[in-house]
Amino acid sequence: MRCREAAEQAGAFVDAEVSGRVRWRIRLHLATCRNCRRFVRQIALTRDALGRLPPPPLDAAREDELVAALREASR
Numbered sequence: 001m002r003c004r005e006a007a008e009q010a011g012a013f014v015d016a017e018v019s020g021r022v023r024w025r026i027r028l029h030l031a032t033c034r035n036c037r038r039f040v041r042q043i044a045l046t047r048d049a050l051g052r053l054p055p056p057p058l059d060a061a062r063e064d065e066l067v068a069a070l071r072e073a074s075r
Ligand SMILES: [Zn+2]
Pocket: 002, 003, 004, 006, 029, 033, 034, 035, 036, 037
């Protein structure tokens, strides 16, 4: 596997969305390539940070919609 391919798969790799075979090949590449290791780590850190952010605030229109739907459901 080359850096280009590893970079393309890095996101899926971090999200554990690659097949076992591809995963193994990426691991093998990472073992020999410092740049890609750093790249994958960056993605992992970014994903981690994103996962910790609070959910985006509801805008007013969406909130009204949600309240209406809840009223409807509790009827
Ligand atoms: Zn590489």
